[in-house]
Amino acid sequence: MYPLNLPEEELKHKVAADFFSPNPQSEIIKLDKEQRSLLKNLDSTQILGQIDFCISYNAKTLFQPINFLWAEAKKGNKSDIIESFIQLILTIGKEKTYENNLPPIFLGAFDCEKIAFIPYHELDSIFTQNDFNWNVPPSKHDTKEFKTLYALAKELLESKKLQFNFKSDTKELQSFIQANFTLNNQNIAKIPITKNNFTTIYQKWLTSVAPSIGIDWNLAKNAGILDADFYLADLLSSENQSLLDKLFVVLKQTHYEFNKTTTFMGTRQKDTASFNDNQKAHTAFWNLYERPPKEEYWSYIIDRRDLLVPSDIRERKGAFFTPQIWVGKARSYLEKALGENYQSEYYIWDLAAGTGNLLTNLTESHRLYASTLDKADVEIIQELSSKNALHLLPKHIFQFDFLNHEFFDTICEKHQKEGLNFADEKCEKCQKSKVPKSLQEILKDEAKRKKLIIFINPPYAEAGTTAQTTGTGKNKDGVSLGNATYERYKDSMGKASNELFAQFFFRIYKEIPHCHLAAFSKLKYVNSSNFIKFRETFQAKFLKGFIAPAYTFDNVKGNFPIGFLVWNLAQSQTIKNITLDIFNDSGAGLGKKKFYTMQNTTANIGKWIAGYRIKNPPLHLAMLNSGRVDFQNQKLVYIKHYVGDESHALTLTLTNLIPCAVFFAVRHCIKATWINDRDQFLAPNKKWEKDTEFHNDCLIFMLFHGQNKITCKEGINHFIPFSEKDIDAAEAFESHFMLEFIQGKIKISNKKKKGQQEFDFQSDELESTFIPTKPLIFSDEAKEVLQAGKELFKHYHEQAKDEKSYNPNAALYDIKAHFQGFNDKGKMSPPQKAQDEAYKERLSTLNYALKSLAKKIEVKVYEYEFLLE
Numbered sequence: 001m002y003p004l005n006l007p008e009e010e011l012k013h014k015v016a017a018d019f020f021s022p023n024p025q026s027e028i029i030k031l032d033k034e035q036r037s038l039l040k041n042l043d044s045t046q047i048l049g050q051i052d053f054c055i056s057y058n059a060k061t062l063f064q065p066i067n068f069l070w071a072e073a074k075k076g077n078k079s080d081i082i083e084s085f086i087q088l089i090l091t092i093g094k095e096k097t098y099e100n101n102l103p104p105i106f107l108g109a110f111d112c113e114k115i116a117f118i119p120y121h122e123l124d125s126i127f128t129q130n131d132f133n134w135n136v137p138p139s140k141h142d143t144k145e146f147k148t149l150y151a152l153a154k155e156l157l158e159s160k161k162l163q164f165n166f167k168s169d170t171k172e173l174q175s176f177i178q179a180n181f182t183l184n185n186q187n188i189a190k191i192p193i194t195k196n197n198f199t200t201i202y203q204k205w206l207t208s209v210a211p212s213i214g215i216d217w218n219l220a221k222n223a224g225i226l227d228a229d230f231y232l233a234d235l236l237s238s239e240n241q242s243l244l245d246k247l248f249v250v251l252k253q254t255h256y257e258f259n260k261t262t263t264f265m266g267t268r269q270k271d272t273a274s275f276n277d278n279q280k281a282h283t284a285f286w287n288l289y290e291r292p293p294k295e296e297y298w299s300y301i302i303d304r305r306d307l308l309v310p311s312d313i314r315e316r317k318g319a320f321f322t323p324q325i326w327v328g329k330a331r332s333y334l335e336k337a338l339g340e341n342y343q344s345e346y347y348i349w350d351l352a353a354g355t356g357n358l359l360t361n362l363t364e365s366h367r368l369y370a371s372t373l374d375k376a377d378v379e380i381i382q383e384l385s386s387k388n389a390l391h392l393l394p395k396h397i398f399q400f401d402f403l404n405h406e407f408f409d410t411i412c413e414k415h416q417k418e419g420l421n422f423a424d425e426k427c428e429k430c431q432k433s434k435v436p437k438s439l440q441e442i443l444k445d446e447a448k449r450k451k452l453i454i455f456i457n458p459p460y461a462e463a464g465t466t467a468q469t470t471g472t473g474k475n476k477d478g479v480s481l482g483n484a485t486y487e488r489y490k491d492s493m494g495k496a497s498n499e500l501f502a503q504f505f506f507r508i509y510k511e512i513p514h515c516h517l518a519a520f521s522k523l524k525y526v527n528s529s530n531f532i533k534f535r536e537t538f539q540a541k542f543l544k545g546f547i548a549p550a551y552t553f554d555n556v557k558g559n560f561p562i563g564f565l566v567w568n569l570a571q572s573q574t575i576k577n578i579t580l581d582i583f584n585d586s587g588a589g590l591g592k593k594k595f596y597t598m599q600n601t602t603a604n605i606g607k608w609i610a611g612y613r614i615k616n617p618p619l620h621l622a623m624l625n626s627g628r629v630d631f632q633n634q635k636l637v638y639i640k641h642y643v644g645d646e647s648h649a650l651t652l653t654l655t656n657l658i659p660c661a662v663f664f665a666v667r668h669c670i671k672a673t674w675i676n677d678r679d680q681f682l683a684p685n686k687k688w689e690k691d692t693e694f695h696n697d698c699l700i701f702m703l704f705h706g707q708n709k710i711t712c713k714e715g716i717n718h719f720i721p722f723s724e725k726d727i728d729a730a731e732a733f734e735s736h737f738m739l740e741f742i743q744g745k746i747k748i749s750n751k752k753k754k755g756q757q758e759f760d761f762q763s764d765e766l767e768s769t770f771i772p773t774k775p776l777i778f779s780d781e782a783k784e785v786l787q788a789g790k791e792l793f794k795h796y797h798e799q800a801k802d803e804k805s806y807n808p809n810a811a812l813y814d815i816k817a818h819f820q821g822f823n824d825k826g827k828m829s830p831p832q833k834a835q836d837e838a839y840k841e842r843l844s845t846l847n848y849a850l851k852s853l854a855k856k857i858e859v860k861v862y863e864y865e866f867l868l869e
Contacts (some may be wrong), residue, residue: 071108084109228308494533658770667700
C-alpha cells in the first residue's frame with residue numbers, strides 16, 4: 001500500500017493519518033460518521049523514549065492517558081515481523097517505559113506492507129523475568145540477549161499475533177481498530193496491576209486518592225506513617241478489605257486502621273483514618289484498576305515498598321533494596337571469608353534492614369537480628385517472617401535508629417545501687433534501649449562480638465553532593481548532618497562525616513569493636529582523599545570482597561562500582577590497597593581489580609599539571625580545563641579557546657604545550673567505565689620527561705580527539721598541523737603555529753628571522769621547557785592519526801570551499817559541525833546523522849587510528865605511574 005522506498009518517519013506519519021485519524025489521507029480508506037467520531041479521540045503524537053509509534057486516548061481525564069498501542073516501525077517490506085517485536089520488547093525493557101507510563105493494550109510492529117498486534121498481557125512474563133540483561137542495544141539483532149528473547153517469544157508471538165495487510169485487509173484492520181481502540185474495550189475496563197506498573201499507579205494514586213484521606217500528612221510523616229502504606233492497604237485488598245492483616249495500615253471497607261499504636265509528635269493518634277469526601281475519589285480511582293494483583297506479585301510488591309518511599313526519606317533512612325543476585329554473591333563471600341558454617345557459628349545483625357531482603361535464605365533464626373528506622377518496614381519483615389519468606393524470631397525484629405539510639409539500657413543511679421542490670425520501665429529516669437536483651441548481651445561480651453557479623457547495605461546519601469551545593473552552597477537538609485553519631489565523631493572523621501554510610505561504619509568500628517563488618521557501599525572509604533582522616537581511625541583486616549555496577553541497584557544512580565567487602569575489625573591493619581573480584585550486571589566474573597588508598601603524601605595529577613600554569617603568557621593558544629582527578633570527571637577535561645572554570649583552567653602556551661598535551665592524553669586514552677570510575681590519577685614519576693616519542697604521541701592525540709573543542713568562531717585557530725597545500729585550502733591560514741612547532745621552527749629570540757616565529761618569554765618561564773628545536777619524530781601510530789586527520793581536513797576543504805560558510809581556518813570541531821549539524825537543542829548531532837558518506841568514512845578511519853594510538857599511550861600511563869595497576 002505504501003511505497004517501499006518511503007522513509008520510516010514518513011511511513012509512521014502516513015499510518016497514523018490513514019488508520020488512527022478521523023481524516024485519512026489515503027483515498028482507499030472510507031470512514032462513516034461513527035468511525036470518525038471514535039477516531040477523533042486517538043492521539044498519535046505521544047513520544048515515549050525510543051518507541052517508534054504510540055497511540056493513546058487523548059481526552060484529558062482525571063488519571064493518566066490510556067495507551068492503546070506501542071509499536072516498532074520498519075521501512076520497506078523485508079523485515080521479519082517477529083524480530084521487530086523483539087526489538088520493541090528490548091526497547092521497552094531497557095528504558096523501563098512501563099514504570100512511568102501505563103503499559104498499552106497492544107504491542108505492534110509494521111512496515112510498508114503489513115501491521116501486526118499482540119495483547120501486551122501475553123508478554124507480561126517476559127517483562128517480569130528475573131536476571132535478564134536489558135542493557136543491550138535493541139537494534140542489534142546479533143546479541144546474545146536478542147537471540148535469547150527471540151527463541152523465548154517466537155512461538156508465542158507467531159501464535160498470538162493479529163496481522164493485517166494494509167491493502168488487502170483494509171476493512172478488517174479498520175474494524176479491529178474500531179472495536180479495540182476505544183474505552184468500550186473490555187480489556188481496559190479494569191487495568192491490571194503488575195510488578196512493572198505498581199509504582200506508576202502509585203504516583204496516580206497520590207494525586208487522586210491521598211488528598212481525600214482525612215489525615216495530617218506532615219504529622220504522619222514525622223510519626224513514620226507514609227502514604228505508601230495506605231496505597232499498599234488499598235492495593236492488596238478485595239472489596240475494600242485488606243487481605244494482609246499485618247500491614248502497617250489496613251483498609252476496612254470505609255476507613256483505614258493502624259496495625260500498631262502510633263503517636264504524632266508525642267500525641268496519641270486515633271486508631272483509624274476516614275475519607276473526607278465520602279470515599280468518592282477512592283471509588284472512582286479503583287474503578288479503573290484491577291485489584292488485588294495476581295498473588296504471585298504480592299511478595300515482590302511488599303518487598304519493594306522501598307520504591308514507593310520518597311527519595312528524600314529513602315536517602316535519610318537508607319531504604320535501599322539489594323538485588324537478589326548480589327545478596328546471593330554476598331552470602332557466598334561470607335562463606336569464603338568465614339567458613340561454610342558461618343551461619344551456625346556467627347550472629348548476624350542487619351541494622352539497616354529495610355524490608356529484610358539481605359537476610360533471605362539465612363536459616364539460623366535464633367542467630368539473626370534485623371532493625372530498621374521505619375516502623376512500617378518492621379511490620380513488613382514480620383509479615384514476611386510469618387509466611388516463612390524470612391527466618392527471624394518476632395522479637396529479633398525491631399525499630400532502631402542506628403545513628404541516634406543507644407545500644408544499652410540506661411539505668412538510673414538508684415537502681416544501679418540496688419544492683420539492677422536492666423532499665424526499670426516504671427522508672428522515669430531509666431531508659432530502655434530498643435535493642436533486644438539477647439543482642440545487648442552479645443554487644444557487651446567481647447568473645448561474642450568477635451562472632452558478630454554486621455551485615456548491611458547502608459544508605460549512600462551525602463550532605464554535600466556537587467548537584468546539591470552548586471549555586472546554593474547548602475547541604476541536603478537532614479541527610480547526614482545533625483544526628484548523634486555525626487556530632488560525636490565529626491572531628492575524627494573529617495570530610496567523610498558528610499557520608500551516611502561512613503557514619504554507620506565509624507560507629508560500628510568505635511562502639512561494636514572486634515566484630516566483623518560485611519557491607520555494601522561505595523569505595524570512597526578505601527581510596528578517596530576525602531577519607532584520609534577516616535582511615536587514620538578505621539583500620540581493619542580485609543578478608544574478601546567484590547564489586548558490581550551501581551546501576552544494578554534500583555535506588556542508586558551513576559556508573560560506578562558498589563563494593564561488598566568483609567572486614568575483621570578485631571585485627572588492626574592500615575589499609576594500603578585491596579583486591580576485589582569484578583562481576584558484570586548479569587553476575588559473570590570479569591577478573592580482579594586492585595584499589596589503592598590515597599594518603600596525605602600522595603600527589604595527584606591535578607597538583608602536578610598546576611605546576612605548569614603560566615601567568616600572563618605572551619601567547620594564548622587555548623585553554624585546558626583540567627577538571628578533577630578521577631575517571632568520573634573525564635568529560636570535564638577538554639581544550640577550548642576559553643573555559644568558564646578558571647580554578648581548574650590552564651592557558652596553553654609555547655612552554656607548557658607538551659605537558660598539557662600529556663595531561664590531556666593520559667586522561668582520555670583509557671575509556672571511563674563503571675569499574676575504573678573512582679580511580680584517581682596521580683602525579684607521575686620523572687621518567688616521562690625524557691620520552692619525546694611519548695610527548696609527540698600525546699600531542700597528536702590531543703589535536704584529533706573529540707574533547708578538542710577549539711573552534712575558529714571563538715578565536716584564532718593555532719591547532720592546524722598542516723600547510724594550506726597539504727589539505728588543498730583555498731585561502732591562507734591565520735596561524736601556522738602548530739605546523740611550525742611540529743617542524744621545530746619556533747625559536748625564542750630577540751631577532752626576527754625569516755621562516756621563524758619569535759616570542760618574548762621571560763627567562764624564568766623558560767626553565768625546563770619542552771620547545772622542540774628540530775622536527776618532531778612520530779611513531780607509526782601517530783603517523784596514522786596524522787594521515788587520517790589530513791584526509792578529513794582535505795575532504796572538508798574540497799567540499800566546502802565554494803560555500804559561503806567556508807572558513808580556511810576550520811578546526812576539527814568546525815569540520816564535524818559542518819557535516820553533522822546541530823539538533824534543535826543546539827547540541828552537535830551524532831556522526832550517523834551526516835549525509836556525506838565520504839565524511840563518515842574518513843571520520844571512522846580517524847577514530848580507529850586514535851584508538852590504536854590510545855592503546856600505545858595507555859602502556860606509558862602505567863609505566864610513568866599516572867595510574868597504578
